[in-house]
Amino acid sequence: MIMRIVFPALVLLAAINPLFFPQWDAFLTIVFAKALPVIGIILLLQAGQVSFGHAMFFAVGAYCAGFVGRWMGGGGEIVILLVAALGASVVAGLFVGIFVVRYRYIFFAMLNLAFSMVLFSLLEKFIHITGGSDGFRIARPTFFGQQLSRSDFELGIYYLALVLLAVSIYGVWRLLDSPIGHALKAIKTNETRVEYLGISPRRTLLIGYVVSAVLAGVGGALVGVFQGIATPDYAYWTRSGEFVFVAILGGAGHVTGALAGSYVFEFIRVTAAAYLGDTWQLTLGVVLLGIILFAPSGIVGLLIKLGNRVRGVNKKRSRSSIGKAGEIA
Numbered sequence: 412m413i414m415r416i417v418f419p420a421l422v423l424l425a426a427i428n429p430l431f432f433p434q435w436d437a438f439l440t441i442v443f444a445k446a447l448p449v450i451g452i453i454l455l456l457q458a459g460q461v462s463f464g465h466a467m468f469f470a471v472g473a474y475c476a477g478f479v480g481r482w483m484g485g486g487g488e489i490v491i492l493l494v495a496a497l498g499a500s501v502v503a504g505l506f507v508g509i510f511v512v513r514y515r516y517i518f519f520a521m522l523n524l525a526f527s528m529v530l531f532s533l534l535e536k537f538i539h540i541t542g543g544s545d546g547f548r549i550a551r552p553t554f555f556g557q558q559l560s561r562s563d564f565e566l567g568i569y570y571l572a573l574v575l576l577a578v579s580i581y582g583v584w585r586l587l588d589s590p591i592g593h594a595l596k597a598i599k600t601n602e603t604r605v606e607y608l609g610i611s612p613r614r615t616l617l618i619g620y621v622v623s624a625v626l627a628g629v630g631g632a633l634v635g636v637f638q639g640i641a642t643p644d645y646a647y648w649t650r651s652g653e654f655v656f657v658a659i660l661g662g663a664g665h666v667t668g669a670l671a672g673s674y675v676f677e678f679i680r681v682t683a684a685a686y687l688g689d690t691w692q693l694t695l696g697v698v699l700l701g702i703i704l705f706a707p708s709g710i711v712g713l714l715i716k717l718g719n720r721v722r723g724v725n726k727k728r729s730r731s732s733i734g735k736a737g738e739i740a
Contacts, residue, residue: 413667413715414584421670422577429566436569438681440637442673443572445657447630449669450583451623452658457587458616459599460515463651464523465627467530470646471503472496472628473635474534474541477549480636486550489571493632500628504621512616515602527646534643546642549635568637575633576670579626584666586622595619627654656695660702662709671710 425443429436448469455462479495480487511522534541541547553559554567586592594615597605602612635641644650653676661672676695683694706713 413665413711414581418577418580418667422573425573426570429569436565437637438677440565440569440572441634442670442677443569443576444630444633444637445654445677446576446669446673447579447633448623448627448654449657449661449673450579450666451626452654453663453666453669454583454587454595454619454623454626456658456663457592457599458595458619460519460616461655462511462523462623463520463648463655464525464527465623465654466648466650467507467523467527467646468500468503468624468627469631469634469650469654470530470534470641470643471499472631473549473641473645474547475499475628476632476635477547477641480550480552486552488556489552489554489568489636492552492636493629496628496632497625500625501621503628504624505617508617508620508624512613512620524648524651527648527651531643531646531648534646541643544643546640549639549641551639552636565637568633572633572637575629579629580666580670583622583626587666591615591618656699660699660709662711662713664708665711665715668709668711675710 425439428439448465451468452462452465473496475496476492479492483491507523507526511519511526514522535544537543551561551564554564559567587595594605594610594612597610598612598616605612605615631641631645635645657672657676658668659672660676661668661670675698679695679698683690702709708716
């Protein structure tokens with residue numbers, strides 16, 4: 412029901428949003444872009460693995476877009492920048508994935524964190540190349556060959572991010588329902604049985620890992636191009652923790668949890684920062700505690716349960732009405 416009715420409806424509402432609420436465009440663009448790496452985290456969670464280092468791919472995508480844009484001159488072309496970020500993320504995902512897929516659980520998480528912090532340190536130290544802690548400026552690229560004004564460019568990025576998010580959610584949803592997806596889920600329950608079936612758990616997890624790296628890289632490229640800058644903070648461990656936070660908040664049991672969690676996370680952060688000063692982290696912490704205690708399956712899981720209860724109540728009412736009609740007859 413979610414992928415057949417709710418998700419298409421949300422995409423449609425997002426598509427017409429600029430016509431009625433253009434002031435929300437910048438906020439939603441960030442939501443869409445940051446939901447991409449969260450989809451990758453949710454994909455890995457299906458195999459029972461969590462990465463506290465996926466911010467490195469987020470940074471790889473952003474910096475790659477900046478470097479390619481500078482090399483092309485004038486900011487480059489948005490399509491080429493995204494393709495370059497995708498390719499760099501594949502290479503980085505394969506390089507790191509070959510090492511990390513040998514490990515499980517806490518070792519998997521910490522090894523990812525170690526790689527991410529190494530990249531963070533390199534981005535800060537190579538000042539003449541990366542700009543150090545001040546960041547790397549990303550010039551505004553052309554949009555499908557057109558040099559747009561700032562407002563038109565932001566609108567174009569909005570729709571581009573929406574399309575990429577919709578395709579990614581649908582694609583990962585289909586992937587999880589494929590043999591590879593079922594093998595990923597089987598790794599979580601019983602990896603030994605997966606090996607007995609003649610399936611390589613490492614190869615399967617590597618495929619999922621590279622897909623998650625690509626999603627993070629494309630998301631980082633979108634955020635970097637939209638904000639016009641890439642900083643070492645993109646690779647810092649708190650950014651990776653943010654992605655995991657959002658996955659838990661939205662619901663790791665369904666890919667649409669990435670969108671729900673990203674929206675709620677950014678909304679709370681922006682609202683709390685505007686009205687509560689520097690206490691937005693406290694507000695987010697309280698929300699996460701509430702989700703863990705009262706809705707461990709996340710926002711989407713809670714909505715699914717509520718929907719099932721409503722349908723269950725309606726079925727009972729319809730059965731009782733049919734029974735009463737039979738008695739009267």
